[in-house]
Amino acid sequence: VARSLPHEDIAYLGDTARVPYGTRSPETVRAYAKSNARFLADLGLKALVVACNTASAVALDELAETIAGPVLGVVEPGARAAVEATRTGSIAVLATATTIESGAYSRAMAALDPAVRVTSLACPLFVPLAEEGWTEGDVPKAVAERYLADLAGTGVDTIVLGCTHYPLLAPVIRTAAEGVLDLSPVLVDSAAAVAASLVGQLPSPPERAAGSRGGRRAFYVTDGLPSFRRVAPRFFGQAISDVTLVDVGS
Amino acid sequence: VARSLPHEDIAYLGDTARVPYGTRSPETVRAYAKSNARFLADLGLKALVVACNTASAVALDELAETIAGPVLGVVEPGARAAVEATRTGSIAVLATATTIESGAYSRAMAALDPAVRVTSLACPLFVPLAEEGWTEGDVPKAVAERYLADLAGTGVDTIVLGCTHYPLLAPVIRTAAEGVLDLSPVLVDSAAAVAASLVGQLPSPPERAAGSRGGRRAFYVTDGLPSFRRVAPRFFGQAISDVTLVDVGS
Numbered sequence: 001v002a003r004s005l006p007h008e009d010i011a012y013l014g015d016t017a018r019v020p021y022g023t024r025s026p027e028t029v030r031a032y033a034k035s036n037a038r039f040l041a042d043l044g045l046k047a048l049v050v051a052c053n054t055a056s057a058v059a060l061d062e063l064a065e066t067i068a069g070p071v072l073g074v075v076e077p078g079a080r081a082a083v084e085a086t087r088t089g090s091i092a093v094l095a096t097a098t099t100i101e102s103g104a105y106s107r108a109m110a111a112l113d114p115a116v117r118v119t120s121l122a123c124p125l126f127v128p129l130a131e132e133g134w135t136e137g138d139v140p141k142a143v144a145e146r147y148l149a150d151l152a153g154t155g156v157d158t159i160v161l162g163c164t165h166y167p168l169l170a171p172v173i174r175t176a177a178e179g180v181l182d183l184s185p186v187l188v189d190s191a192a193a194v195a196a197s198l199v200g201q202l203p204s205p206p207e208r209a210a211g212s213r214g215g216r217r218a219f220y221v222t223d224g225l226p227s228f229r230r231v232a233p234r235f236f237g238q239a240i241s242d243v244t245l246v247d248v249g250s
Numbered sequence: 251v252a253r254s255l256p257h258e259d260i261a262y263l264g265d266t267a268r269v270p271y272g273t274r275s276p277e278t279v280r281a282y283a284k285s286n287a288r289f290l291a292d293l294g295l296k297a298l299v300v301a302c303n304t305a306s307a308v309a310l311d312e313l314a315e316t317i318a319g320p321v322l323g324v325v326e327p328g329a330r331a332a333v334e335a336t337r338t339g340s341i342a343v344l345a346t347a348t349t350i351e352s353g354a355y356s357r358a359m360a361a362l363d364p365a366v367r368v369t370s371l372a373c374p375l376f377v378p379l380a381e382e383g384w385t386e387g388d389v390p391k392a393v394a395e396r397y398l399a400d401l402a403g404t405g406v407d408t409i410v411l412g413c414t415h416y417p418l419l420a421p422v423i424r425t426a427a428e429g430v431l432d433l434s435p436v437l438v439d440s441a442a443a444v445a446a447s448l449v450g451q452l453p454s455p456p457e458r459a460a461g462s463r464g465g466r467r468a469f470y471v472t473d474g475l476p477s478f479r480r481v482a483p484r485f486f487g488q489a490i491s492d493v494t495l496v497d498v499g500s
Binding site: 134 | 266267268273274275277278347374375377378379381382384388389392393396472473474475476477499500
């Protein structure tokens with residue numbers, strides 16, 4: 001999003017005090033997502049991106065009224081990219097337990113192409129592995145092989161990385177998938193699809209630039225500044241120095 | 251505790267909406283622990299056990315005034331059991347990042363025996379492994395070997411399992427430790443030590459029985475009833491059918 005819209009102000013909120021969302025009940029994720037959205041809405045937004053697959057899967061409808069502008073989740077763009085990419089018509093979704101149990105990806109894909117076959121795999125350990133920085137070596141290899149063993153015989157040629165953390169493990173996931181599938185699958189990371197969708201839903205570039213004060217980036221977290229600073233470069237590709245600790249309520 | 255005090259009523263609160271604590275800042279753990287303690291205090295307690303190493307390590311002092319009776323953490327009893335068990339004077343503590351960074355175990359052991367040497371290892375992946383139920387096989391073996399490699403040459407003969415989840419991985423931890431240490435270490439789980447300490451701090455048995463309505467067990471959680479019911483038998487040794495979902499505030 002930052003690369004696609006360099007002149008827009010972007011506010012990022014990481015609810016580090018209450019992560020991970022992927023193992024919580026839909027009710028709790030909805031409550032947390034609403035408090036986060038209220039905090040962000042108070043900053044004055046023209047668009048809201050719910051950049052968490054679990055919150056997108058279970059809370060998007062309830063966040064739609066939070067702001068006047070568009071509210072985008074990451075599930076629909078990722079589902080669309082996968083349906084467009086597959087040749088065999090067999091797609092795997094790797095995501096958190098709550099995202100898988102919601103059925104959001106399966107529904108989104110069926111709406112786009114009822115003939116697509118979807119294999120859903122909950123992979124909860126991928127999140128703590130990425131947080132620990134163990135993205136290569138024996139441990140992530142063993143975890144990925146165990147989760148992806150269920151792809152045998154599915155004919156899957158496209159895999160959705162249905163959680164923000166999973167792209168960090170993409171090489172390990174690819175290798176494990178190649179071992180089971182006898183082909184090199186397309187890995188779908190919805191980030192690019194979401195950015196493109198957001199650009200399409202905002203006013204045209206001149207108007208965007210006029211409403212902008214020059215592409216400021218503001219980072220907010222609800223806990224753990226030191227650990228956020230340590231982990232952030234893995235996710236953002238650069239160090240984040242200006243981070244503000246906030247309380248978003250409950 | 252339930253086995254040691256069969257006639258006492260016991261209320262258990264699992265803050266499943268905000269776990270894991272071990273990766274959060276001390277400030278956030280203290281805020282969560284205080285809201286939990288307030289909820290429990292309102293039930294009318296004669297004693298409070300902070301059965302979480304991270305909360306014991308960073309929040310115990312602030313919880314002391316929550317109730318009129320004793321407030322026990324799990325760090326001091328575990329430290330005491332380890333200091334009593336070691337023959338080489340070299341002890342390892344395996345715990346969450348926040349517990350290790352607090353230095354609580356090192357301080358407690360130094361207070362008991364200044365000559366003891368303590369090797370502290372943060373093992374964050376043990377919690378999600380236990381939650382996932384992966385307590386044996388290649389993955390936990392590889393994780394334990396990676397964390398415990400740092401014990402080489404330490405002369406450690408006693409290992410504190412300094413997080414409530416770690417005893418579920420005790421066999422894997424033992425095997426990995428034996429490979430590094432060339433001996434079979436004593437594994438210290440503070441549960442028994444805490445129960446003994448609690449029994450010692452309560453009024454004598456007749457008075458206890460008089461104040462009791464017959465050993466009721468009440469379980470409260472803040473989120474995720476289905477997953478709690480699924481995981482609970484691994485921790486309690488029996489199914490938990492009567493669980494109440496509560497909101498403890500923030």
